[in-house]
Every structure is written in C-alpha cells, then in structure tokens.
Amino acid sequence: MMAGESNRSWEVATRHKIGRASNFIRQHQGVISPLRRLPSEILQEIFMKAGLERSKHSLSNRDVPWYLSQVCHRWRAISLLISALWSCLPTMVLKKGRRRAARQLAAVGELIKRAGNGPLTFCFLTRKYTSSSHPLLNLLMHHAERWQSATFQLPQNLLASLNCVMNRLPLLETVIIRARLINFAESPTVFDVFSIAPRLRTVTVSGFTPSIRIILPFPQLVNYTDRSSGTDLLSTIFQPSNCVSLETLSILEISEDTPFPAFTLPKLTKLVVREYNWHNVSYFCNLNLPSIEEIKFMSYGGQVLQTLIGLLSNNIEGAQNLQSLTFRCESAGDADAGLLTQLLTLVPNVTYLDASLPPHFDINNLVSGDAGHGNRMLVPLLEACKFYIPQDWNCTPQDVDALNALASARCGPEGTLVAPGVSSLSTSDSQDAPLPLLSGETRSLNTFLLYCDFTQGISAAKQHLNIGPQVPESDIPEWEALLALKEQLKEEMPDLLYIRPYKERTWNLMWKDRMMRIMDDLEQFELKNAQLIYHSDLPLIVRRMRDWSFKTLESTGLSRRAREILEKWDPILKRDLVPSLKWASKGTHSLVYLTKEDREFILGFANTEV
Numbered sequence: 001m002m003a004g005e006s007n008r009s010w011e012v013a014t015r016h017k018i019g020r021a022s023n024f025i026r027q028h029q030g031v032i033s034p035l036r037r038l039p040s041e042i043l044q045e046i047f048m049k050a051g052l053e054r055s056k057h058s059l060s061n062r063d064v065p066w067y068l069s070q071v072c073h074r075w076r077a078i079s080l081l082i083s084a085l086w087s088c089l090p091t092m093v094l095k096k097g098r099r100r101a102a103r104q105l106a107a108v109g110e111l112i113k114r115a116g117n118g119p120l121t122f123c124f125l126t127r128k129y130t131s132s133s134h135p136l137l138n139l140l141m142h143h144a145e146r147w148q149s150a151t152f153q154l155p156q157n158l159l160a161s162l163n164c165v166m167n168r169l170p171l172l173e174t175v176i177i178r179a180r181l182i183n184f185a186e187s188p189t190v191f192d193v194f195s196i197a198p199r200l201r202t203v204t205v206s207g208f209t210p211s212i213r214i215i216l217p218f219p220q221l222v223n224y225t226d227r228s229s230g231t232d233l234l235s236t237i238f239q240p241s242n243c244v245s246l247e248t249l250s251i252l253e254i255s256e257d258t259p260f261p262a263f264t265l266p267k268l269t270k271l272v273v274r275e276y277n278w279h280n281v282s283y284f285c286n287l288n289l290p291s292i293e294e295i296k297f298m299s300y301g302g303q304v305l306q307t308l309i310g311l312l313s314n315n316i317e318g319a320q321n322l323q324s325l326t327f328r329c330e331s332a333g334d335a336d337a338g339l340l341t342q343l344l345t346l347v348p349n350v351t352y353l354d355a356s357l358p359p360h361f362d363i364n365n366l367v368s369g370d371a372g373h374g375n376r377m378l379v380p381l382l383e384a385c386k387f388y389i390p391q392d393w394n395c396t397p398q399d400v401d402a403l404n405a406l407a408s409a410r411c412g413p414e415g416t417l418v419a420p421g422v423s424s425l426s427t428s429d430s431q432d433a434p435l436p437l438l439s440g441e442t443r444s445l446n447t448f449l450l451y452c453d454f455t456q457g458i459s460a461a462k463q464h465l466n467i468g469p470q471v472p473e474s475d476i477p478e479w480e481a482l483l484a485l486k487e488q489l490k491e492e493m494p495d496l497l498y499i500r501p502y503k504e505r506t507w508n509l510m511w512k513d514r515m516m517r518i519m520d521d522l523e524q525f526e527l528k529n530a531q532l533i534y535h536s537d538l539p540l541i542v543r544r545m546r547d548w549s550f551k552t553l554e555s556t557g558l559s560r561r562a563r564e565i566l567e568k569w570d571p572i573l574k575r576d577l578v579p580s581l582k583w584a585s586k587g588t589h590s591l592v593y594l595t596k597e598d599r600e601f602i603l604g605f606a607n608t609e610v
Contacts, residue, residue, distance in 0.1 A: 047085060050064045083115050086111050088121040089120060089123075091123045091125065094124065094136060094154070096131075104136050115146075119147070119148035121148055121149040124137060124140075125153035130157075131158070134158070144165035145168055148171050148173055150176070152176070152178065153180065166194075166195070169194065173202065175202070177205050178204075179207035179208045190212070191215065194217070195217060218239075218243065219241055222248070225248075243263075245267060248270040251274070254273070259283050261286055262288070265287065269291055269294065271296070272296040273296070285310040286314070287315070289315050290317045292318040292319075293321055294322070294324040295326070302329070304327050304328070304329035305343060309343050319346045325347060325352070325353055326353075329356050337361040344366075344379050352382075352384045353386070355388065366385075380442040380443065383444075384449075385445055386449045387451075389452040403450070403465065411446075447592070448593040449586065449591065449592045450590060452590075453589065475529050475532060482532060482538060483536060485525075489538075496541045516561070519558065519561040519562070522538070523565050527568075531576070531577070533569065533573070545561075546566060
C-alpha cells in the first residue's frame with residue numbers, strides 16, 4: 001500500500017472517530033444542563049406559570065402539560081404532582097360506539113385522577129349524537145362538585161340529563177350552553193340545572209327553543225350573553241332584583257318588539273346588541289345605564305343610529321362616561337346626514353369609535369366641529385377611529401375629500417393635541433398628567449383605519465383614494481417586470497403572500513436554482529421608481545424571506561440574499577416614500593392612515609405589515 005493511500009485511510013478513520021465523539025458529546029449535553037440542578041420547588045413554580053398560558057381544552061403534545069411530562073423522568077414526575085396542570089380537560093366529542101366510549105372514559109378518567117381534588121374545566125360537544133345519555137357525561141356528573149368552568153354544545157334532550165347535578169355546583173363560576181335541537185319531543189319545558197350555583201358569575205345561553213323557560217341565578221350574575229330566541233328577556237332578566245350585579249350584557253338575537261320598561265342597570269359597563277333587521281327605535285329608550293363605558297350595536301338593516309340616539313338621550317350621565325362606541329348598520333345615504341353628528345354630541349368623552357362609514361357631512365363635522373353647536377369639536381378625546389366600508393359603498397369625490405381632510409386634521413404622533421391652524425402641541429412632559437383641552441383642541445388620532453369584510457372593498461377604496469402606483473408610460477416595462485418577478489416568487493413559494501407561513505417546505509437543487517435566479521433578478525433590478533417597487537409588494541415578500549425562521553430559507557442562503565436586497569432597497573424607499581405616502585394596506589381587508597412618524601417606522605423596514 002502506498003504511503004498516500006495509508007495517510008488518507010488514517011484521516012478518514014480519524015474523522016469518523018471524531019464525528020462519533022462529537023455526536024456523543026452533543027447527545028449528552030443535557031446531562032450537565034443547569035436545569036438539572038434546579039430544585040423541584042422552582043420547577044413546580046415554572047410549570048405553574050407555563051400552565052397559565054396553555055390553550056384551553058387542547059390535546060396537542062405541544063401544549064402544556066403534555067410536553068412538560070415528556071421531557072424526562074424527573075419532569076414527568078413533577079408535572080404529575082401538580083394537579084392544576086391537568087384540571088383543564090381536552091374537548092370531549094360525544095360519539096357512538098362502545099369501543100370509542102371506553103377509550104374516552106379511560107383517557108378522561110386518568111386526567112381526572114391526575115387533577116386530584118382540584119376544580120375542573122371542560123367542554124362537551126356533539127354533532128350527530130341523539131341519545132339522552134352518554135357514559136362520558138355520566139362520569140363528569142359524578143364530579144359535579146368540582147366543576148369550575150363548563151361548556152356544553154349538546155342537544156336539548158341531552159342537556160335535560162344534567163338535572164342530577166342541580167344543587168351540587170359549589171365551585172361553578174362560568175357556564176356556556178349552546179343547545180342544539182335534534183329531538184324536540186324529548187326536550188324539557190324548564191331548564192333550571194344551574195339555578196343554584198353560589199359562585200356562578202358568567203353565563204352564555206344560545207339555541208334554546210321558545211317553549212323552554214330558562215332559570216338562572218340572575219341576581220348574582222356579572223356577565224350574561226343571550227343568543228337564544230327562547231329567552232324572554234323582559235320576564236326573566238329585567239326585574240328589579242335581577243340585575244343588581246350585571247356588568248356586561250350581550251343580546252345577540254332580539255325576538256321581541258315590546259320596548260324595555262323603565263329600568264336601571266346600576267353596574268352595567270358594557271352593552272352588546274345584535275339584530276338582523278332593526279325597526280323599533282324605542283326598544284332601549286327606557287333603560288337607565290349610569291355606569292356604561294362601552295356600547296356595541298350591530299344590525300344589517302333598520303335604524304341603528306336613531307336607536308342609539310334615543311338610548312343615550314335618556315342617559316345623560318351614562319353618555320358622559322362612555323369611552324367606546326361601536327355600531328354597524330346598512331350604508332348611510334344623504335337622508336342620514338347629521339345623525340352621527342347628533343349622536344357624537346351626546347358622547348363627548350369617547351376615545352374609541354368604530355362605525356359604518358358615515359356621509360361626508362358627518363366626516364367634515366369631525367374636522368371642523370358641529371356648526372349647530374357653535375362649531376364645538378366632536379369627541380375631542382378620540383384616539384382611535386375606524387370606519388367600516390359596506391359592500392354597496394357608492395363613493396363620491398366629497399367622501400374622498402372628507403376622509404383625507406379628517407386624516408390630515410386629526411392624525412398625529414401619539415400624545416399630542418391638535419388645534420385649528422396648528423399641526424400638533426405637546427400634551428405635557430408627563431404622560432401621566434396630560435394638559436386639559438382648550439376650546440377647539442382635540443387629541444390626535446393614533447389610529448385611523450378603513451376596513452371591510454371583502455377584499456374587493458379595499459381594492460375599490462384604494463382606487464378612490466388614489467392609493468396605488470401612478471405608472472407613467474415610460475415605466476410600464478419596469479412595472480410589468482416587477483409583477484412578473486412577484487408571480488414567479490408566488491409560484492415557487494405561495495406562503496410568501498401570507499402574513500404567517502403555513503408549513504416548512506422541502507427543497508431540491510432545481511428549486512434552489514430557480515429561486516436564486518429570481519433573487520439575482522431582484523438584486524440586479526435598477527430601482528428608478530420607488531412607488532412601483534413599493535406597490536408591487538415585493539419589499540414585503542422579500543422581508544418575509546429575511547425574517548421567517550424556515551430552515552429551507554436559511555440552509556439555501558435565501559435569507560441572506562433577501563437581507564442583502566433589502567439593504568439596497570430600504571434607503572431608497574425611505575427617502576422617496578416618507579414624504580408622500582399617506583395610506584397603506586394593513587393586511588388584506590383594511591387601510592390605515594400613516595403619520596410621518598408611522599411612515600419612517602414602517603418604510604424603514606421596507607413595507608406595511610403592521
């Protein structure tokens with residue numbers, strides 16, 4: 001054997017031994033980890049903190065407590081000793097079949113055993129189960145004294161089997177009942193299972209038929225949500241002794257036309273109402289809400305603004321306390337001009353407004369004040385303003401001018417004041433003690449946003465607001481080249497069009513070569529018009545390639561190439577766009593107005609993923 005061959009064989013053998021030793025060291029590094037020296041008491045505290053962040057009712061092995069009990073023998077022993085980690089049971093879907101039921105019983109029984117004597121949180125649901133009992137439900141009913149939070153999405157006849165837990169619920173704090181009508185003949189006429197539960201504070205009810213009377217401990221409830229046409233609100237809830245503690249009331253389906261009687265909800269701070277076709281404007285006029293802070297009214301038809309005006313006109317004290325106002329209604333026409341102005345004069349201290357896009361008359365009044373009240377500024381403390389764009393929006397030039405005027409007049413850096421003829425004033429050296437507003441002053445909006453629930457609406461809004469590339473004829477080839485590169489990236493890696501990646505991608509040399517050629521074209525692209533590159537969304541896509549922690553992007557060098565391209569583009573984008581860009585996309589269904597400070601922050605990172 002020649003000397004060269006001998007030396008090469010020795011080198012290969014040595015490298016093999018070194019590799020094995022390195023693997024051995026890497027595999028046993030955990031043995032000397034400082035975590036192994038932590039006392040069990042410290043680990044228990046850490047596990048308890050992690051348990052507070054867990055996803056409720058999850059059976060994923062990536063969730064607490066499952067992954068904690070699979071790290072090592074010691075961690076498993078410690079996690080099994082902490083009963084609170086196991087108190088939230090995974091969602092239980094009731095199914096037919098003895099074998100399935102037996103497996104479910106064994107699994108849930110083990111989890112209940114691990115939870116010790118602690119309180120239980122659980123969720124039952126079924127889609128096609130029609131029997132009047134189930135072994136899994138029977139098992140949980142044996143432990144009714146430990147129920148703390150319970151969710152039931154079950155048929156009405158199966159809910160009737162819960163009668164045996166009545167007066168056995170000393171720990172119950174929250175219950176959600178979503179009834180499903182499968183076998184109406186066996187449904188109860190009175191549902192009073194939770195009428196005796198001394199700690200019950202939060203209840204959600206939905207799905208019950210009108211023939212069923214629901215009895216709950218209303219005097220002690222703090223939060224109540226009703227989405228059931230079977231609940232007679234006037235006869236069951238709104239009685240003098242029934243609402244002394246209620247702080248949150250959500251009525252998601254109104255089945256009555258009779259207005260509420262004269263009634264006071266002394267502690268109510270949040271009212272949520274949804275109705276599909278609202279016509280009774282006096283429905284809430286008799287309610288007295290002295291502590292109200294947040295109101296949400298939703299309707300796809302009817303007179304929502306008139307209803308809100310009637311409610312707040314009779315609640316002067318509550319209207320002064322209101323901080324957040326949200327309402328949704330059908331698109332407003334010229335006949336509705338002035339209604340939003342009339343409503344906002346009643347609620348001067350609102351800081352959050354989310355409304356259907358009003359007529360330009362009302363938008364202009366947010367800029368210059370209400371002429372009918374001496375040009376008094378509307379909602380001067382407003383900090384966030386969001387307008388919903390309806391699907392049948394008929395945009396006019398006056399609407400566009402009003403939106404731009406509102407943005408220019410009342411948007412500014414957070415914590416500033418805006419006065420007529422002055423761009424912004426500092427509130428105070430201390431943010432804890434802002435200066436009081438003078439006549440004509442308003443706080444600057446730190447959020448001004450237009451949004452809708454269909455992508456075409458945002459495209460139309462961009463067109464009306466002149467948001468988009470102004471492509472001169474000489475730049476058309478450049479614009480088409482950018483769109484072609486975007487399509488190539490979309491074809492090779494579709495996830496880049498979304499805010500969050502879907503899954504890791506497997507790659508081969510051919511795919512890597514194609515991607516590298518696209519990156520070469522981007523890097524060599526001569527950036528003449530910053531508007532074109534910005535509106536092509538390529539900076540956003542390349543930024544995602546830089547930031548996503550995909551092994552595919554790192555191992556192929558694509559993350560590095562993306563970083564180099566952005567280092568070339570960012571200064572040009574920031575220089576050319578900061579002075580001019582006013583509106584930017586936020587996701588796929590909204591537009592946000594950018595102050596100069598916003599533009600510098602956002603465009604310094606190459607696009608508008610805010």
